[in-house]
Amino acid sequence: MSVYAPIKRKLYTLIMPLDLENKRILLGYKKRGFGMGKYNGFGGKVEENETILEGAIRELQEESCIKGTDLSYHGILFLEAIADATLPILEIHVFAVTKWEGEPAETDEMRPEWYSASPDYTGSVVDEKIPFTQMWEETAEWLPLLLSAYFGKDGSPEHGKQKQLVHHATFGSAINPETGLEDVWHGMLDNYFVWVEDEEGIPKLEGWESEARGAWVEERRKRRFGL
Numbered sequence: 001m002s003v004y005a006p007i008k009r010k011l012y013t014l015i016m017p018l019d020l021e022n023k024r025i026l027l028g029y030k031k032r033g034f035g036m037g038k039y040n041g042f043g044g045k046v047e048e049n050e051t052i053l054e055g056a057i058r059e060l061q062e063e064s065c066i067k068g069t070d071l072s073y074h075g076i077l078f079l080e081a082i083a084d085a086t087l088p089i090l091e092i093h094v095f096a097v098t099k100w101e102g103e104p105a106e107t108d109e110m111r112p113e114w115y116s117a118s119p120d121y122t123g124s125v126v127d128e129k130i131p132f133t134q135m136w137e138e139t140a141e142w143l144p145l146l147l148s149a150y151f152g153k154d155g156s157p158e159h160g161k162q163k164q165l166v167h168h169a170t171f172g173s174a175i176n177p178e179t180g181l182e183d184v185w186h187g188m189l190d191n192y193f194v195w196v197e198d199e200e201g202i203p204k205l206e207g208w209e210s211e212a213r214g215a216w217v218e219e220r221r222k223r224r225f226g227l
């Protein structure tokens, strides 16, 4: 009989700078550490003495040298490496930043690069120049939808800003193409994705307290793993 034990969550931020005027997204090429060799937004661990929003603004500045002045909240990624049950679930809070001070510049950790987010964006990853195959696997599930909400045929900055997502993905371990090594954060298995307007009635995430987020993850895990 399995014994159900709630697992810990570790808080991260992930910020996607969007240039609304030129219809571009800024991605960072990670030069070292966790996720080395991949493209992603900017972000990192939330520290004890700061809010999630403060953490987002700090990490954005540390990694890309821009100071965000207009951030929109876009929900949560819950990522779970089931090959190693001792690891915490990554709870990653996603933001877009559409106004900032300063210019993006390379840091020790990240090399920022602009990619076109075409106005004809269809939500398909095919034929897009954004390097989805060199990003974390699950990003291809939600980033096209977010870009489509801002830049797609029916998209607009106002429409984009209203979108929030909940994405719960599990990974079973696979080769990390960037390192060539087996990695528990690869090999996506289950992949549950909703926009918050979804009929499942997810509460507006900004108002979610930590306990409510924890309870939501535990409920999803119980349903999935029958624990």
Ligand SMILES: Nc1nc2c([nH]c(=O)n2[C@H]2C[C@H](O)[C@@H](COP(=O)(O)OP(=O)(O)OP(=O)(O)O)O2)c(=O)[nH]1
Pocket: 012, 013, 014, 015, 033, 034, 035, 040, 041, 042, 043, 044, 045, 046, 077, 079, 090, 092, 136, 137, 138, 139, 185
């Ligand atoms: N989209 C996506 N983002 C991820 C995944 N895993 C993962 O850590 N991230 C994001 C969350 C953070 O924005 C970033 C990792 O942050 P980090 O390890 O560089 O954190 P940090 O800057 O605080 O770390 P450090 O200075 O102590 O090395 O990558 C994933 O599977 N998918």
